[in-house]
Amino acid sequence: MISSDVILPMHKKDLLPPNRRDRSLFIFMVVGIPFAVLWEGCVVLPNYHTHFSTIVLIHFLASCFIVFNIFGNMYLLKRVDASGKQKSLPAILKQEWRYCHLCELNSPPRSYHCPICNECILKRDHHCMFVGCCVGYHNQRYYLLTILYIWIGAIYGVSYQWDYCFQHLGGLRPGSVLILIAPHFAWVFGAVSSFGFLVAVLHTLGIVVLVVTSYLLLIQLLVILYGQTQYERKHNIESYNLGFKCNLLDVLGTRWYFVWLFPWIPSTQNGDGLHFFNVSDLENVKNI
Numbered sequence: 001m002i003s004s005d006v007i008l009p010m011h012k013k014d015l016l017p018p019n020r021r022d023r024s025l026f027i028f029m030v031v032g033i034p035f036a037v038l039w040e041g042c043v044v045l046p047n048y049h050t051h052f053s054t055i056v057l058i059h060f061l062a063s064c065f066i067v068f069n070i071f072g073n074m075y076l077l078k079r080v081d082a083s084g085k086q087k088s089l090p091a092i093l094k095q096e097w098r099y100c101h102l103c104e105l106n107s108p109p110r111s112y113h114c115p116i117c118n119e120c121i122l123k124r125d126h127h128c129m130f131v132g133c134c135v136g137y138h139n140q141r142y143y144l145l146t147i148l149y150i151w152i153g154a155i156y157g158v159s160y161q162w163d164y165c166f167q168h169l170g171g172l173r174p175g176s177v178l179i180l181i182a183p184h185f186a187w188v189f190g191a192v193s194s195f196g197f198l199v200a201v202l203h204t205l206g207i208v209v210l211v212v213t214s215y216l217l218l219i220q221l222l223v224i225l226y227g228q229t230q231y232e233r234k235h236n237i238e239s240y241n242l243g244f245k246c247n248l249l250d251v252l253g254t255r256w257y258f259v260w261l262f263p264w265i266p267s268t269q270n271g272d273g274l275h276f277f278n279v280s281d282l283e284n285v286k287n288i
């Protein structure tokens, strides 16, 4: 459990997203990831190892660790309340704050209203359609680590089944690459068996997941590097850039070096999601 000194605001919303697009993608993730692991463990692995050995045990433990971190971080990403509803928001509109007519609340700087979640999110980064919730000040740590572990899992899975895949597609040759690009055409025209079609589809899907998570991870690293949200990055706002270490600590908390290992490790953030140190204010004071 998260210890009492770092209790994060939690909500009790349904884990299944209400929006149809988000719900479909969420179910795809929740079903697809365990399916991919079972595929690797029950179909691909016996092809390489006929008997139980230390290597098999290492693969089993590594897979459990990755899957646990994906779903643990994903669960907390959804459970931690990224909105400011559980905070005592001021009744009077402060400087740089805005009034949100939809929430009927005063909204702090960097907070934006999400039309899908229908609430203002503190330091809103973006709405994640694969999980069906917004990423903000209090849950960005879990988003970053969910993507990181899916990315690690995709590298692991794709590289592990590489030989197995090309073994079923007739070796690494231009024809096999074409089968991977359009497995449905290859199957319809009889270039590949039904099982070969399944192998090709899963391998292509693994590569797609790897490319997408690499892109999402790169965006997260850039916004954390410059202390920005995705909105601020698009609009070249660098007013909250405190340097890479402070920016990283602001997202991952004081135990940033441990949070990679276990999603429930408490790690206190220095801020409250309502007040941010504005670097441009400091520069203005210097110039007076």
Ligand SMILES: [Zn+2]
Pocket (backbone or CB within 6 Å): 100, 101, 102, 103, 104, 107, 112, 113, 114, 118, 119, 120
């Ligand atoms: Zn709002």
Ligand SMILES: [Zn+2]
Pocket (backbone or CB within 6 Å): 114, 115, 116, 117, 118, 126, 127, 128, 133, 134, 135
């Ligand atoms: Zn949202």
